[in-house]
Amino acid sequence: MLGQWLDWSLDGQFPAASKGVFASGTYHLHAPGILELSPHTSSQDAHACIFSAAIHGNETAPVELVGEWLSALEAGAVTLGVPVLVILGNLPALKAQQRFLTTNLNRLFSRELTAEGKEPDRARELMAAVDSFYARHSALPKLHYDLHTAIRDSRYPRFVVEPFAESTTDATQWQWLAAAGMQAVLHQHQHSWTFSHYSKHYHAAQAFTFELGRVAPFGQNDMASLKPMLALLTALSTGQHPESQPASHMLFFQVHHELIRQTDAFQLCFAEDTANFSQFEPGSLLAQDGEAGDFWVGDTPLYVVFPNANVEVGARAALLVAPIT
Numbered sequence: 001m002l003g004q005w006l007d008w009s010l011d012g013q014f015p016a017a018s019k020g021v022f023a024s025g026t027y028h029l030h031a032p033g034i035l036e037l038s039p040h041t042s043s044q045d046a047h048a049c050i051f052s053a054a055i056h057g058n059e060t061a062p063v064e065l066v067g068e069w070l071s072a073l074e075a076g077a078v079t080l081g082v083p084v085l086v087i088l089g090n091l092p093a094l095k096a097q098q099r100f101l102t103t104n105l106n107r108l109f110s111r112e113l114t115a116e117g118k119e120p121d122r123a124r125e126l127m128a129a130v131d132s133f134y135a136r137h138s139a140l141p142k143l144h145y146d147l148h149t150a151i152r153d154s155r156y157p158r159f160v161v162e163p164f165a166e167s168t169t170d171a172t173q174w175q176w177l178a179a180a181g182m183q184a185v186l187h188q189h190q191h192s193w194t195f196s197h198y199s200k201h202y203h204a205a206q207a208f209t210f211e212l213g214r215v216a217p218f219g220q221n222d223m224a225s226l227k228p229m230l231a232l233l234t235a236l237s238t239g240q241h242p243e244s245q246p247a248s249h250m251l252f253f254q255v256h257h258e259l260i261r262q263t264d265a266f267q268l269c270f271a272e273d274t275a276n277f278s279q280f281e282p283g284s285l286l287a288q289d290g291e292a293g294d295f296w297v298g299d300t301p302l303y304v305v306f307p308n309a310n311v312e313v314g315a316r317a318a319l320l321v322a323p324i325t
């Protein structure tokens, strides 16, 4: 069942029984794309883990990664030692191989959400699934890894975004991320209503948004470069200590400014295919907007991450970041 779950989810097929057993645990399919795994024997040193993928429907590498791990569990090659909630975020968009259908799901994860429509309804369903999973396992420390790939090339193809919240990130997380092949870390400077932010802000979970290379269709992802990441997910799910490397193997960046598209008359003043973490020198013109006017780089260089001029009005068109020394 576990190995076929992804295909079934895509086909809109559901198993006859929503609950069942595999070698080291039981599964419970709560809703389409929401699967909880419970171990027969719990590890001492466990997190309640959430692994989510396909919050953006065209980002397939994380779906393949989760699929490999589920197949290993089903084959008995990996022994489940902790509760895990596995989430495929936007199934209709995944089926259509589109980032989203009506609006970007990954900026809707707020308890104040009032919008209606497919993505807002799914955001509410996923927030409720997270709340009830963490409530069922309230004795355990919480963890949420939300897995993505980026739209464009990057000077650091594998990096994580640490959401802004009151709770702090454990130092061991950086060591695990370094060992999992992450090359850079981006600290958010203000609340941003992403899925990983939801778990950090409302549940004080250890939570990150992962960018695992560049968007590609199923079967065309560079899975070899994600082996260390697969090893991290596997170790967490067994309840064993993941491998560690010094955090200094990664570069750390802080967000300085968010470019927001405030009007239709908005443009970014650099090439559309500019790679993530490209550097712009003081005095560079980065954006023009009908309301906000021109944005120039000030006294120190800035690096551009997630540039996208074609977002909805009111949404983020780029993050401007600088390294932490």
Ligand SMILES: [Zn+2]
Pocket (backbone or CB within 6 Å): 055, 056, 059, 148, 149, 150
């Ligand atoms: Zn994404």
